[in-house]
Structure formats: structure tokens, C-alpha cells
Amino acid sequence: xxxxxxxxxxxxxxxxxxxxxxxxxxxxxxxxxxxxxxxxxxxxxxxxxxxxxxxxxxxxxxxxxxxxxxxxxxxxxxxxxxxxxxxxxxxxxxxxxxxxxxxxxxxxxxxxxxxxxxxxxxxxxxxxxxxxxxxxxxxxxxxxxxxxxxxxxxxxxxxxxxxxxxxxxxxxxxxxxxxxxxxxxxxxxxxxxxxxxxxxxxxxxxxxxxxxxxxxxxxxxxxxxxxxxxxxxxxxxxxxxxxxxxxxxxxxxxxxxxxxxxxxxxxxxxxxxxxxxxxxxxxxxxxxxxxx
Amino acid sequence: xxxxxxxxxxxxxxxxxxxxxxxxxxxxxxxxxxxxxxxxxxxxxxxxxxxxxxxxxxxxxxxxxxxxxxxxxxxxxxxxxxxxxxxxxxxxxxxxxxxxxxxxxxxxxxxxxxxxxxxxxxxxxxxxxxxxxxxxxxxxxxxxxxxxxxxxxxxxxxxxxxxxxxxxxxxxxxxxxxxxxxxxxxxxxxxxxxxxxxxxxxxxxxxxxxxxxxxxxxxxxxxxxxxxxxxxxxxxxxxxxxxxxxxxxxxxxxxxxxxxxxxxxxxxxxxxxxxxxxxxxxxxxxxxx
Numbered sequence: 001x002x003x004x005x006x007x008x009x010x011x012x013x014x015x016x017x018x019x020x021x022x023x024x025x026x027x028x029x030x031x032x033x034x035x036x037x038x039x040x041x042x043x044x045x046x047x048x049x050x051x052x053x054x055x056x057x058x059x060x061x062x063x064x065x066x067x068x069x070x071x072x073x074x075x076x077x078x079x080x081x082x083x084x085x086x087x088x089x090x091x092x093x094x095x096x097x098x099x100x101x102x103x104x105x106x107x108x109x110x111x112x113x114x115x116x117x118x119x120x121x122x123x124x125x126x127x128x129x130x131x132x133x134x135x136x137x138x139x140x141x142x143x144x145x146x147x148x149x150x151x152x153x154x155x156x157x158x159x160x161x162x163x164x165x166x167x168x169x170x171x172x173x174x175x176x177x178x179x180x181x182x183x184x185x186x187x188x189x190x191x192x193x194x195x196x197x198x199x200x201x202x203x204x205x206x207x208x209x210x211x212x213x214x215x216x217x218x219x220x221x222x223x224x225x226x227x228x229x230x231x232x233x234x235x236x237x238x239x240x241x242x243x244x245x246x247x248x249x250x251x252x253x254x255x256x257x258x259x260x261x262x263x264x265x266x267x268x269x270x271x272x273x274x275x276x277x278x279x280x281x282x283x284x285x286x287x288x289x290x291x292x
Numbered sequence: 293x294x295x296x297x298x299x300x301x302x303x304x305x306x307x308x309x310x311x312x313x314x315x316x317x318x319x320x321x322x323x324x325x326x327x328x329x330x331x332x333x334x335x336x337x338x339x340x341x342x343x344x345x346x347x348x349x350x351x352x353x354x355x356x357x358x359x360x361x362x363x364x365x366x367x368x369x370x371x372x373x374x375x376x377x378x379x380x381x382x383x384x385x386x387x388x389x390x391x392x393x394x395x396x397x398x399x400x401x402x403x404x405x406x407x408x409x410x411x412x413x414x415x416x417x418x419x420x421x422x423x424x425x426x427x428x429x430x431x432x433x434x435x436x437x438x439x440x441x442x443x444x445x446x447x448x449x450x451x452x453x454x455x456x457x458x459x460x461x462x463x464x465x466x467x468x469x470x471x472x473x474x475x476x477x478x479x480x481x482x483x484x485x486x487x488x489x490x491x492x493x494x495x496x497x498x499x500x501x502x503x504x505x506x507x508x509x510x511x512x513x514x515x516x517x518x519x520x521x522x523x524x525x526x527x528x529x530x531x532x533x534x535x536x537x538x539x540x541x542x543x544x545x546x547x548x549x550x551x552x553x554x555x556x557x558x559x560x561x562x563x564x565x566x567x568x569x570x571x572x573x574x575x576x577x578x579x580x581x
Contacts, residue, residue, distance in 0.1 A: 009329050011464035012303005016489060041465035042300055042496060044489035062370075082350070082392050105391035106370055145499040148436065148468040174302045174464050175328035178433040181386050197550050199307065203329040210430035214386065227544075229551045251517075258518035260488035 001163050002286035004278070005038075005187035007172035007180060009203025014193045014223040014247075015039075017257055019171035020048040021264040022278055025271050027136055028264075032165040036157055038183040039173040040125060040141035040150035047260050051130035051138055057160070059153045060121040061104040064097050070116035071095055080111035100148060125153040127160050137164070150179050158186045167282065176203075176210045184211065189285045190218040191244065191277075197228035201235060208239065217285060221277070224249035244277045294443070294458045294477040295576060296325075298501075298508075300493030302464035304485045305513040308546050309569070310461035311335050311555035316573045319421035321455050323446040325473040326463040327411075327426035327438045335553055336418035338425075344413045346441060348432040350390035350405040356380050358402035365394035365403060386431070408432050413441055415449060422449045436468035443472075457577065466493075466500040474501060479576060480508040481537070486521035494525065498534060509535045511572065514542040538572040540565050 006019040019035065023045075026033040037045040064077075064086075073090040085101035086108060088094070099122060109117045125143035132138065141157035143150045150173065161168050172183040172190075184190050190211055194204045204220070211218050220236060225246035236243055247253075247270075256263050264271040297313075299306045307324075311332060314322045324330045352373070359380035366374045366381060373387035374394060380402075395403040410429030415422065424446045426438040446458050462473040474480050480501045484494040494510070501508040510529050515522040522539065529536050549559030557566055 010302065010331075011299075011329075012301060039465075041467045041470075042302075042489070042493040044301070044492055047488045047492065080392070080396065082390060103389050103391060104370060105389060105393055106368070107391055107393040107396065110368070110393060110397060143467065145466060145496055146471070146503050148471060150465075150467055175435075176430050177328050177428055177435050178386075179467070180328075181431050185386050197547055198334045198553070199329075199331040199550060202331055202334055206329060206430055213431055227547045254517050258485075258487035258490075258521060 001166055002189065002282055003168040003170060003187045004281060005170040005172045005184045005190045006193060007184055007190055007207065008174060008193045009176055009207040010194065010200050011174035013195050013200060015174070016044050016171055017223070018191065018193050018221055018274070019169050020045050021262055021270075022274050023169050024049070024262050025264045025275050026167055026278065027132070027134065028271070029275060031167055033136060033167040033169060034161055034165045035138045035169050035171065036161045037138070037140040037171045038154045038157060038179075039171055040143045040153045040157070040179070041173060043140045043142050045171050046130055046138055046140050048262055049130070049132055049138060051132050053128060054131050055129040057127045057156065059124045059127060059156045061102070061124050061152060062106065062119040063099050063102045063104060063122050064108050064117045065120050066095050066097060067116045067118070068093070068095065070114050072114055076111040076113070077108035077117060080107040082107070125150070127153065127157045129160070151182050154179055154182050158183070176206045181210065181214065184216055185214055187216065189281050190216050191221055191281070192218055193221045193223055194232060195224045195228060196222060196230060196232040198231070200228070201232045204232060205235070208241065219244040219281070222246045245273055293456060293479070294460060295479045295481065296460040296462055296474045296477045297481045297483060298462035298470055298473060298497055299464055299483045300466060300497030301485070301490050304483045304490060305546065306483045307331050307461050308550065308556065309483055309511065309513070310459055312557050312566070312569045313573045314459055315420050315555045315557045316570050318457065319455050320457045320459050321422045321424065321446045321450045322418065323442050323458060323460050324423070324425035325439045325442055325460050325469065327428045327435045327442065327469060328463055330425045330427055332461055333423065333425050335550065335555060336423055337553065338414070338416035338418040338423040340414055341416040342414070345409055346411040346413050346426065346438050348408045348411050348428065348434045348438065350392065350407050351385055351388050352383050352390070352394050352403050353406050354380050354383060355402045355404065358400045360400055362399070365398055368393050368397050411438060413438065413445060415445055421455055422453060424449065435463070436472035439469045439472035466496050470500060471504075474504060480506060481511060481576065482508045483511045483513055484525060485514045486512060486518040486525055488521070491521065491525055491528070495528075498532070507534065509537040511537055512539045515539045516541050537575060538568055540568055
């Protein structure tokens, strides 16, 4: 069993393109694979498959409810809240919870010695389960619009995927901050998808630094390899980062993707290439008990 | 006037268009609010004039000489960031949300909170005005707060220098840093592309903008990648009463200009997309959106 995250610093370099195509290719080649879309702010992977929803779990967070009959407006809860989520005006006897800022840590409940704080649940989003016609699972993390952090929903989706099947593909959110870290830290190996442009390189460096800090093995798929310049290739050479695959820019690929179609279905050579890349990753990083 | 440019989906051309707008006329303050992956400084090479430390949050650390491994902090931590260890408790840094609760309830005072002080905010001059950009240290959080800091700085600089227009190049997605980018701005532009993912993310991005009580204007970039989906996006916008402000064709020279460290306007003033870009920008500035 191995978990592989497909990630990138810069958005729009082809994460979902790679994740959906490899998932499909693995299924075509009789691997027991699962796809988890962790880009909870902009989840798109499910649209590429003929799948049906089989379940939906609400992800919630506790937020405080303050009983003003018991509250003495002492201000201890505000002092304990490190997220400025409690608004307090003692002379006017006004106390409010700014739910958007609350992280649900429970510090205010601990602070209050008057029993004035209870908690309620608010929804952050859903984890949606789908299955393909062949009964393979796709899991999607989807935050509600207006929710500040996708991290709790991402965590729940990864938890739900558990350790089922042989290969779990995690389609990661862009960037290098908390949503990205939550996703890649669950993975055994990270495939970074980038493009050879100055923006691609700058964001790649950020991702590489982050992965080195958390000590994850990774390699790079260079998408649209023939556009831009060769600075990404030079950087990879200097840093000794393995190049897993180069994919040339083809307008046909962009057009297929735009329609929600899988390139691996139409292009056997491409299918073979990505299968080889991922099989090599499993062989070198996966569970040795897994039989190919 | 603050104009925010967002997209939902990454890679639709937000930053390239922000750069083009920033070099289309009058001087501007250009604020890169994609603090996770700031890129615009690569094109404009600003002369640094100011640097500020940004504290993105705190992380708990355990003092091994004080911790008795009693486990009370494990019970209180709601983020599963603390687990029992051999001699002392172990803190999983990536799970720690910096809420301070463990440090407050520890009977031995064994937990202290260390500030994350590796992130920076820079500001300076570029060839058509001033620039502000944040740089979140790898793996750090709370980028929304850094976006607020960037915007505050941009406003001050605009005032000091008598510059009217502030362009905010936003991050992808619809979460915390995006909400911080669009809150209270004068105009929100969403750049989309005719892909299934682009349309889906456009819908979520319009949701976040309308939730804040405003109406975004839409630019469809690379329309010729999928003309029929472009028609579908236009129809969806019309049905929902969002104005499509402009439609741009896929332009390979966009990448060339980026490699040369220029905006498309600077790289090739004669490129035919520039006329449309300038028309859109003039409409934005003249309050026609």
C-alpha cells in the first residue's frame, strides 16, 4: 500500500491532469487504486470520471456559544483566544463570537469559570464518496463557500481513504502552506508537477524547500516541457532532483482536458509513460509486500 | 481604488494579466497577494525599499526537563497535535494550530509557544509604480493575515505617492487568503478559462464574491482552447447576471514575455491581445464595470 500525492506550488501546472490520468491508467491495468481530491477549495477531479455518489459526510467544527445571563464579561475567554474570535465590550455588556475566525480549539471553554460557554457545531464542508462502474472509489474534499481553512475537510478526506487498496492518489491543493502540507505529509511520495517558466520555477523552489523540511521523497513531472526556458531543468540538475517525465505542450492535450476528457484514454503512449513512472515509484517507495 | 484579480482555478492567467494591467497606463501600486507563491516580483524586479517581519503564528514546543509526560495536554489538544512519547510528549508541528491551550493548562509549565518569524513582506519601486509582496516561509500558515498586511502597506504607499490605483493579484482557491484579498475592495475581476475545471472553479469563486455582497466581472482567457465551453461560460454568466468584461485568445507570447521578465504589453506592444487587454483595463478604471 502506498500513498502518492500529486502536487505543485503554482496552480494550473497540471496536477489534476496527472492525478486523473494516472488513476484511470492504474485501473485499466488492474491495480486497486483510489483517488482522493484534496484540493478542497477547488475540487475538480470527480468531473473526469463516470461515477456515482455513494455517500456524503459533513465535516464540522465546534464554535463557542456564550450565555450572556451567566457571563460576567471578565474577558478571560478573549485573553485565551489566540485568533481574536471573541469581541467584547464590558461596559456595554456586549460579547460576540466571530465564528469565521474561530479555530474550534476550545481554549475559551477552558478559560470560562462561570459555565457561560457551551459549544455548537458548524459545517465546514463535506467529504463526498463516489464509485466508478468497476467499484473503485473516488473521494472528494469540498469546503463550503466562505470557509476560511480547508484543512479540517482535507484531513477528514484522507482519514476516510484510510489504507484501503494498493495505491491511493492524493490530488493536492496548490501553494506550500497548510492545505498543501496536510496533504503531502500523509503521502509516502510526492510527485511535483511544474512547467519550465519563471513562475513555475519560483513556486517549484518553494515546494522543494517545504518537502525537504518535512523530509518527503519526491520527483518532478515537467509539463509543457517545451515552452518557456530551461531554468527548471538546470535547477533540477543542480539539486539532484529526479525527472520522472516530460510532457510536451500539445494543444490537443489542452483541448481534451478542457472537455473533461482523459488523455490516457486516447493516447496509449502517454498511458504507458505515466504507468511506468508510477510503477517505478511503487517499486522504490511502496510496501514491499505488494505484488505487481 | 483597489482592484482584486482572482480566479478560483490556478493557472488561468491571473498574474500575467495583472502584470499586463500594471503596465498599461498610469502608475499603479501592484500588490502580490498570492503570498504562498508570489511571482510578480520576477517580472518587475522591484528595488527593495522596505522589509518587515511577519509572524504567521506560533508552534508549541516541550521543555524536556519539565515535562512529566502526564498527558493532560494530549486530552486538551483538539488538533491531534500531541501524542504520548517515551519520556515526554511529542508535538507534531504540522498539526499544531498555535492556539496556546496546551501551554496554558500544562501544570508543569513545560510548554512554550515559539513564534514563526520566517515570513517577510517586501515593498519597493518597479518601472511603473510601486510593488508590495509577501513571502510566506515554506510550510507556514495564516496567509490571510499576511494578505491583510500587504494590502494595508499598499494603501499607505498609494497615499504617500499619490497613486490612485492598487492592483491586487490574488491567490488561487476560495479560502482564507482569497477572502482577505477581496474583502472591502472596489472591484473584483475573476479570470477563468474554458475548461470543465475552470467553469467549476469560476462558479465557486463567484460564490465567494457575491457572499461578500459584490458582483465580480469575468474575463475568459484562452477562449479558443474550447470555443463551445466559452459559449457555455458566457451563457452561465448572463444567466447569473455577471458581466463578461473581455475574452482573450490563447497567446503563446504570454509565456515568452514571462521568460523575458516582462509583461505582454512591454514584450510586444503590437501583439493583438494587447488591444483587448487595454480596452478591458480602461473599462475597469473608468468605472464601467
